[in-house]
Amino acid sequence: MANRRDAEPSPLRAGAVHTGLSLLVFGGIAGALGAAIILMGDPSEASPKQTLALFDTHDSAAPPLKTRLKTNIATASLAIETPDYSDADGSGDLPDFGPDLGVESPDDMLVAAADAAPVGEGDADTAGVRINGKLVKPGESYGDVTSIVSLDRAPIAGMTERLNGMTLPRISPDGRAPADAYARPFINPGNKPVVAIVVGGLGINATHTKSAIDELPPEVTLSFAPDATSLQTWINRARAAGHEVLIETPMEAYDYGRMKMHPLTLLASENEARNQARLERILSRSTGYFGLINSQGSKIGDDDAAMKPVLKAVSDRGLAFIDDGSLDAGNMQQLSGEAGLRYVRADSAIDAKLSAEDISSEFMELESQALEHGAALGAGYAFPITIEMVKTWTASLEQKGIVLAPASALAAKSAKAENPADDTVRTGSLEPAPVNPHG
Template sequence: MAAQAPREPSPLRSAIKHSVLSFATVGFALTAMAGGIHLWGSEDTSSPVRQIALFETKTPAITTPQLKTRLASSNAPARQIAAPVYRPEDTPQPFITDAMIARGETAAPDLGIDYVDGVSRVVRVADNSNTNTPDVAERPTVRINGISVSSGQSWQESRSTLALPHAPVAAVSERTPVGTLPKISDDGRTPAGVYARPFANTEGRPTVSIILGGLGINRTHTRSAIDELPPEVTLSFAPGTRDLQGWIDQARAAGHEVLLEVPLEAYELSSGPAHPQSLTTAMQEAQIDARLSALMASASGYFGLTNYQGGRFLRSPESVTHLARLTAARGLAFVEDGSLPRSAMDTVTTDAPLRFRRANFPIDTQPHGGDIQERLLELETLAIDKGSSVGSGFAYPVTIDILKAWTDSLPAKGIVLAPASAATHTRPSATTGRETASIAPQAGGQADMEAVDTTG
């Protein structure tokens, strides 16, 4: 019979066996050690018992510190102290010096204070009959979010005084099949004058104007421009803005005059796609009139129009003539943003009764802080040299932030911030002297060129 080969032990069984033996050995050793300490250990050599708990089982007693006795009666019970009784003879006598007696003065000066039962009472704070009281305009002011707040006025009160009339104004509006459109009133008033922000430069100081465009696209940036920039900054709203009339109403309530951006045909290589409501050079005057009327009927309260793109359209004399004629017929102004190197608008402003102004240049072609500040410095130089300057910008956050600080610095430089409407004129200036913004109003809006300071 063949011998049976021995079987190898199972690895699992071996592991279990060794584990049990190990635990048993360690347990026996620990038990023996604990038993030995319990039987032969001494309490004198043991460490004190410490109890660790998250919360105290009972509130610890707080020992009130013993205060030092300052007065003999400090420990006496509290008692009611009767109010002192004042007698007429207790009223202090007027203070009179020898010098006052020598001058014949027998009583102290009247300080507007009366004494009743020994208690002083202010009976006169200010004398309203005093003709030396400074007028509100002469009171100290501080600028908060671009608004000058006088002493004694709140920011809301100061802002409400700057608000422009609610639009539309019936005298310069008419209802048409496409909506409410601006018109020249029967008495000669124009929307360019009625909806413009009032302005006076009686001292003939250099003026600078800022037009901030692209508003209505971003709600946050639009709100920031309306609330934080001075009311003299002109705001222009993009075509197709959602709730355009609501934004214009808010801007005018804050004192800003408003321009409406009109999309014009650009070159194919121009940045950005063409707007679906753009005016093109292929359109006839009737087509331009229909599309322009639809754009103008989208809102009320703007004093003029400004271009959105338009590199191709504004170079076409025929198209520009149609646009200028239609704009002037509605009593509106036209302000170019200064982004186009050439424009045919100059050739039609003399013949058409149109208030016109071209911005000198955009201030944020490169939306960087240093570049914007350099362009603003150029506007200051132009204003000092030529009498007035106009810059345009886009509603970038960096542009708004820089404009807030820059506009506050203009008074110290002797430069006046003027709304763009004050810088428009009915024909190109033929003088080489200084031309500041308008200084006197007229029935149709801002002043004619004859009223502009050209004294050099």
């Protein structure tokens, strides 16, 4: 008969038993400690207690008003209900109680609606707020301190002709040239140094184009790409805002890199008739421009045989030519003189490097050029940083003794090389352009 063998204990069962015993022991100890605290504890030794309420049971203090609306509580209702709608010049404009639109104001000039100082009191040189670089003093409106005039809508009668099914600019029968008729009027009675800025590449990006038209001072000249969508609409809008305009003319460069050449590019290797036809197609795209500005062109600019007919055609139509700085200065000065062309060359490409530091450096160079030689011209493109920095910089020119001028004011009509060494700056168009002062 075999001996009986006891079965080995189960690990699972042993673990469960041990766990139960542990919980029982530690639970008993914790319960005993809790009971001892309740029975033997001293309430006076407990930490402070705090009661939290879901709702306030008393009236809270009135919240402080914003600084620009700071007023006396006792007169607040009167200040809001009975505002003073009169102003110093009797224009009857209502005060603006709307939201803050980004107008800059010195901290010490924050004025309360109820306790504002009467018009005429305080420092007349510093009182007011600055809007888009213009100081608006108490009793003045923004329109009172700006000189924006809308230029007449193009085309002006007598300034165009029909040729080969195209509408092209021309000198009118009474002798007016588009370079005069479509230029922004400019006067400089104090004979101060002047700077001009051309912002180009417009009409391609609607957002940037709108920003340039609406935000830049009207003295800034705007140039548009010839194949821009709704080109004439943009030009009309720019002129309505007071900007004179240029048309960008693609010209052959030595190296295009990966860029595709524009189909209407004026070529050094092309014959005169072909380039003439391309130029006329560019000119026919719109109207209302006072001149052309080159888009590249270093190669054709070095070829006198190709460039002379182009400049002669531009001059014969009474247009000006603005060199963005990429053409040979000496050669272009000579050729424009021979053609009797209104010509000026940019002294600086303001945004060749797209950084605030580099653009500021170019602005300083333009200021130095203007102070030393009487005038300076800068050219750039409608990048957001360029638009913003041009807007800020131009607002500072007046206090530096420099006048912002349209580019047409620097485009002097060249004599036929009577004195090529004469670099005297001539500012102002030959005749004032017609304007709509109520525009």
